[in-house]
Amino acid sequence: MSDHTVEAATETFVAHRNLLFTVAYEMLGSAADAEDVLQETWLRWVAVDMEQVRDQRAYLVRITTRQSLNRLRTMKRRKEAYVGSWLPEPLLTAPDVAEHTELAESVSMALMLVLETLAPTERAVFVLREVFDVGYDEIAAAVGKSPAAVRQIAHRARRHVDARRPREVVPPGQARAALESLRRALETGDLQGLLDVLAPEVVLIADGGGFKQAALRPVTGADRLVRMLVHGLGRSEAAITAVPTAANGGPALVVRLDGKVDGILTVRVEDARITGIYYVCNPAKLSRVESETPLTLR
Template identity: 60%
Template sequence: MTDDPARDDPFVTHRSLLFTVAYEMLGSAADAEDVLQESWLRWADVDHTQVRDPRAYLVRVVTRQALNRLRTLSRSREEYVGEWLPEPLLTSPDVAEDVELAESVSIAMLTVLETLGPTERAVFVLREVFELPYGEIAAATGKSAATVRQVARRAREHVAARRPRVRVSRSEQQAVVGRFLLALRTGQLDLLMEVLAPDVVMIADGGGQVLAALVPINGADSVAELLARANQVVSGFDTTPVWLNGAPAGRIEFDGEPSAVSLEVEDGRITRIYVVRNPQKLTRLDAPSQLAR
């Protein structure tokens, strides 16, 4: 049996890490894969014997490519039909074991990161999630170390003001998700109202491809009414509990079309519902994505 040289290639060894970096910077698995392909081509042209720290070097290459992609994507996202949400990933329950990683790839956090500029987002991800030294981040972003420190501070403050306030246990999240899916599947409006916080917000992403609310729906009464009306139209939802982006979530079939649903939970009730219906963003729900720090 001959050895596979690709098995020892640092790019292959660190691929899950590199994908996670690109995905957290872009919020899109498809764009992250494109970035990895571009980075691989650049890595293939390098004399690997001259690279002292392949992991740091590859993270730097991926960061630069992701920054380039972010800047080109900004206009298309401004022209997006309706609300733009990150592309959900099917993950194994093991991802939740790394609490910091699971929080950083959650739909809630990725939505917050969308409010940062490209450089701020890159600095925040590399520093807060992957704990890279400021010098390495400076090399990756083309900024001075002093500038990176300032950007990191601003980004931290920005994210802290917008991230979910309460971190719930896995068991509480699973219980609330289960009650929510049961309410949808059985059409029990009273159970649905019990599990929704009074000020719940539902955000849907159809991308102009399928029917979805174009603006956020605010308040338990409005959200419950919309879900109950949709339930009546299709004579019930087909719901499946899944793990999305490191957290318990749901896959819902609506009139034969799949949707990915992620929830924010606080004090046993749902405070925010993210519904991704754009079919172009639902291609990663059949096999778990490999994420790593």
């Protein structure tokens, strides 16, 4: 392969890199694994005869999808041995992502957790069709199914996700207000203020991966959650600060203990109250909390 051919392939790959990363991340829920997939995609891409490729963007998405499916199957074994609850790896995102409703919802912790309940092929079909608006024929080529089978899979996956996704996408300002109440409670101990913003059926999911102390199972109910916080805050001697940021397309908090990053906290808000709290403190999943990750649907 000539240097000119490699240079042309590189330019095309770089032009679509953010899209390919977004596809891989939404399929895997792991930025580290998405980066590995992009490396594998690149190695296969430079070996392709470019003269035989009619749509380079579609071809790259196809390679990325296939590599992501392979990675999903190996990740399943890792998750089965995972200590405690597993949450997607959080990504700091640009504030304007929150204004892009479709993109913000697609990378939200709430929806990413719903995608975790799909089988690998269902997840690939749903992501490509519902998020990236890829045609059925192209999806069929990517997942190795017939277009008719892909339509059935897409219908089944859509019905599954719709039954479990948030009922509505709340305005970013409403989510920020709810998160601010949570921030004040963490920093000042205003537990009544916290109770006021929590939905009675709120669920906390914490991911320490066995490396940090975290609830091993989801904690359900506002009263139970507040009791747990009272116990935890009472035992902690560290100074707790929570700095507002944007992660996974919505408002988030970077929680620090004595100035050191402990984790990223995001929330699910419905009817102006917090129904889900997601706290990732596994150090292996905090490599992207210092800089924004560019994401795109196009």
